[in-house]
Every structure is written in structure tokens, then in C-alpha cells.
Amino acid sequence: MKLKTVFLLHKPQHMMMDWQGQKLAEQLMQIMLFSFAAVGFLTGYVLGSFQMMILIYAGGVVLTTLVTVPNWPFFNRHPLKWLDPSEAEKHPKPQRQQAASSKKKSSKK
Amino acid sequence: MHSFGYRANALLTFGLTILALMCAMASISDNLNHPSPTAQVQVLNINWFQKQPNGNDEASMTLNISADLQSLFTWNTKQVFVFLAAEYETTKNSWNQISLWDGIIPSKEHAKFWIHTSNKYRFIDQGTNLRGKEFNLTLHWHVMPKTGKMFANKLIMSGYRLPEEYR
Numbered sequence: 001m002k003l004k005t006v007f008l009l010h011k012p013q014h015m016m017m018d019w020q021g022q023k024l025a026e027q028l029m030q031i032m033l034f035s036f037a038a039v040g041f042l043t044g045y046v047l048g049s050f051q052m053m054i055l056i057y058a059g060g061v062v063l064t065t066l067v068t069v070p071n072w073p074f075f076n077r078h079p080l081k082w083l084d085p086s087e088a089e090k091h092p093k094p095q096r097q098q099a100a101s102s103k104k105k106s107s108k109k
Numbered sequence: 110m111h112s113f114g115y116r117a118n119a120l121l122t123f124g125l126t127i128l129a130l131m132c133a134m135a136s137i138s139d140n141l142n143h144p145s146p147t148a149q150v151q152v153l154n155i156n157w158f159q160k161q162p163n164g165n166d167e168a169s170m171t172l173n174i175s176a177d178l179q180s181l182f183t184w185n186t187k188q189v190f191v192f193l194a195a196e197y198e199t200t201k202n203s204w205n206q207i208s209l210w211d212g213i214i215p216s217k218e219h220a221k222f223w224i225h226t227s228n229k230y231r232f233i234d235q236g237t238n239l240r241g242k243e244f245n246l247t248l249h250w251h252v253m254p255k256t257g258k259m260f261a262n263k264l265i266m267s268g269y270r271l272p273e274e275y276r
Contacts, residue, residue, distance in 0.1 A: 022110040048184040
């Protein structure tokens with residue numbers, strides 16, 4: 001029971017893509033689909049084959065799906081580095097509050 | 110874009126939007142085609158021409174239709190529906206249109222054809238106006254695209270005059 005809850009808590013973090021990976025995935029998806037559409041349309045028009053346009057685009061959609069939908073390792077090269085709890089203890093919050101209060105004092109003067 | 114489901118959804122919606130755009134462009138590209146179809150129809154014979162018991166005139170004739178509709182076909186054409194109509198004017202109606210023959214052309218290879226036939230649909234006038242009537246034979250066509258706008262046009266050909274007497 002305990003093991004299961006631990007697994008569930010950790011699962012989303014493993015499934016998640018990092019921020020830069022998400023941006024890359026979205027841009028790749030749009031550029032790839034648009035390029036395949038352009039190539040498919042031009043090829044279809046030049047060859048006079050509507051079927052060719054659809055085939056090229058369908059192939060492009062499948063390829064784009066394979067590249068951008070699964071969470072590949074290259075989408076996770078910029079992981080978020082959370083501070084270790086011990087680091088937080090070394091730099092406690094009150095320090096910032098002190099600085100803020102000193103600013104207030106200076107503004108009052 | 111953080112999860113599998115969001116990425117799949119984004120890809121599907123964007124992909125379908127692009128597909129719709131491609132189809133719209135394919136339809137627009139049809140406007141670049143300027144077709145120049147040709148057609149000729151000869152009335153070879155009036156097989157019979159009589160008054161029906163209910164008072165309507167009916168004629169049967171043998172037609173020789175030849176047409177070259179290849180230029181109507183573009184990469185976005187699914188098929189072409191073509192029909193031959195007899196068009197004439199009567200005192201009661203300024204425009205009477207009677208379909209005599211029709212056909213579906215499935216591809217460019219079949220678009221240049223020659224056919225010798227009697228009228229496929231009955232040539233009946235709602236009245237007794239056909240004796241000595243001059244009518245135009247008009248070839249109409251509807252270009253059915255794979256996607257987008259449907260085009261229709263017609264070619265008016267030389268007329269023919271029906272005999273003065275029933276036979």
C-alpha cells in the first residue's frame with residue numbers, strides 16, 4: 001500500500017517533460033506538420049495527384065506523432081534543479097524579510 | 110504540452126487544421142484551370158413522334174453524341190456529371206428543359222467519348238407544343254471535386270426542328 005502511493009506520487013514527475021522540452025516539442029510539431037503539408041501540396045499539384053498529397057501528409061503526421069508525442073530523452077536535457085532541503089536551511093527566509101524591512105526604514109527616512 | 114495526452118491533442122487539432130487548409134487550397138487551385146470542352150450532337154433520326162392519350166406530345170429520336178471533356182479534369186476532380194437537355198420556348202413557359210441523356214464520367218481517360226443512342230429519358234412535352242418546334246440541344250456538366258467548390262457550366266449546340274406531323 002505504501003509502495004503504491006510512493007509510485008503514484010513519483011509517476012507524474014517521470015512522465016513530465018521539462019519546460020524547454022515542451023517548447024521544443026510544440027515548435028517541432030508545428031514546423032514538421034507545416035513542412036509536410038507544403039511539400040505534399042506542391043508534389044500533389046505538380047504530379048496532378050490528390051492521393052499523393054494525402055499520402056505525403058499522412059506520412060508526415062505519423063512521423064511527427066512518433067517524434068513529438070512520446071516523452072523522448074532529448075526533450076529532457078534541461079531538468080529543473082530544485083534546491084536541496086539542506087540548502088534551504090543554510091539560507092533561511094528571514095534574511096530577505098530583514099532586507100525588505102531595512103528598505104522600508106530607509107524609505108521612511 | 111507537458112503530458113502525452115496534451116501533446117497528442119495538440120498534434121491532432123493542428124494536423125486537422127492544416128489538412129483543412131490544404132483542402133481549401135486544392136479547391137482554390139481549381140480556379141487556375143480554364144477548361145475548353147468541345148461537344149457535338151447530331152439528331153440522326155426521329156424514330157417516332159406522337160400524341161399520348163393524355164394529350165402530351167412525345168418524341169423518340171436517335172442521337173449521336175461526341176464530346177471531349179478532358180480539360181474539365183484537374184487533380185481535384187472526382188467525377189463529372191454530364192447531361193444533354195432539349196431546351197425550347199413555348200407560349201406558356203419561356204424555358205422548357207428536358208433531359209434526354211446523362212452520364213457520369215469517372216476519370217479523365219473516359220472524358221473523350223462518342224456514343225450512339227436513342228434518348229435515355231422520354232422526350233415528353235407537357236402539352237401539344239412539339240410539332241414543328243425548334244429546340245436547342247444543350248450539354249450541361251457539373252464538375253464534382255474531391256474537396257471544395259463544385260463547378261457547373263453548359264455548352265449550347267446547334268438546334269433541331271421537329272417535324273410538323275406526328276409519325
